[in-house]
Amino acid sequence: MSAFYTAVARFYDAENVDKSDDLQMYSRLAAASPGETLDVGCGTGRILLHLARDGRRVHGIDNDRAMLDRLERKLEAQPHLRQLISYQCGDVIDLNRENKFQLVLLSYNLLMHFKDQKGQIALFRKLRSILAADGQVVIDLPNPGPAFAAEDNDSPALERKFLDPDSGHLIMLQSITYLDRAAQVLHVEWVYDEIDGDGVLRRMIVPHQLRYFFLPELRLLLEYCGLRATQVYGDTDGAPYQADSERLIVHAKAI
Numbered sequence: 001m002s003a004f005y006t007a008v009a010r011f012y013d014a015e016n017v018d019k020s021d022d023l024q025m026y027s028r029l030a031a032a033s034p035g036e037t038l039d040v041g042c043g044t045g046r047i048l049l050h051l052a053r054d055g056r057r058v059h060g061i062d063n064d065r066a067m068l069d070r071l072e073r074k075l076e077a078q079p080h081l082r083q084l085i086s087y088q089c090g091d092v093i094d095l096n097r098e099n100k101f102q103l104v105l106l107s108y109n110l111l112m113h114f115k116d117q118k119g120q121i122a123l124f125r126k127l128r129s130i131l132a133a134d135g136q137v138v139i140d141l142p143n144p145g146p147a148f149a150a151e152d153n154d155s156p157a158l159e160r161k162f163l164d165p166d167s168g169h170l171i172m173l174q175s176i177t178y179l180d181r182a183a184q185v186l187h188v189e190w191v192y193d194e195i196d197g198d199g200v201l202r203r204m205i206v207p208h209q210l211r212y213f214f215l216p217e218l219r220l221l222l223e224y225c226g227l228r229a230t231q232v233y234g235d236t237d238g239a240p241y242q243a244d245s246e247r248l249i250v251h252a253k254a255i
Helices: 002-015 023-031 046-053 065-077 117-130 144-149 215-224
Strands: 037-040 058-062 085-089 101-106 131-142 157-163 170-180 185-195 201-211 227-233 247-254
Touching (some): 002 065, 002 157, 002 170, 002 185, 002 201, 023 046, 023 101, 037 046, 046 058, 046 085, 058 065, 065 085, 101 117, 117 215, 117 227, 131 144, 131 227, 215 227
Parallel strands (some): 037 058, 058 085
Antiparallel strands (some): 157 170, 185 201, 227 247
16 A cells, blocks of 8 residues: 555645545544544545644554655644644554554545455454444445446546646546456556646556445454444435445444
């Protein structure tokens, strides 16, 4: 996972500047959880900083130094948030903390990076061990149903255009995808076309893989690791989960 994010770190915030639809959900969850929150895969701090601005204590962990360097720059510009934020570079599987967490977030598609069962089990067992007795884990995933029902298309798709804030260059992001339905793995080639002030185009192609999860599978996986799904939603506003829902959002507590 780290190699991919190291490659795209400088584009990440500009690329995701409009991603804010889940922030109020995390505000509500943190407000109902009096203890500390853990943001797994905190990256450049999109959720971490938002919760700190709400006055919540939050710890982040990410295994990509380039992403965390971006977070550090933001904290340098907002030093008043440091008293509420801590973070570390490393693998969540190796996380050791004396204090347990009231709320653990596997935010936007994070779990999809855990593609093999051994890694999934190790992750959930670790989260179970650092979760407070009355705490909960929140997992936000895409609903796999619509993706598996759609027709395959190997043509490049324009995802978005944005300006790189560091260089001012125009970035055109395209994707080429292939869904391996048997393995439940989405193979993506992200194509970043950077156009400088002289009109010169530089292309960066970054491959990535993400694994889909179906709800029954996720329930069994959680229970095997000492957690139980207690609530399931279809979007960040709390709509019921249905076959055509956009998201698959699961809340889990210790058994």
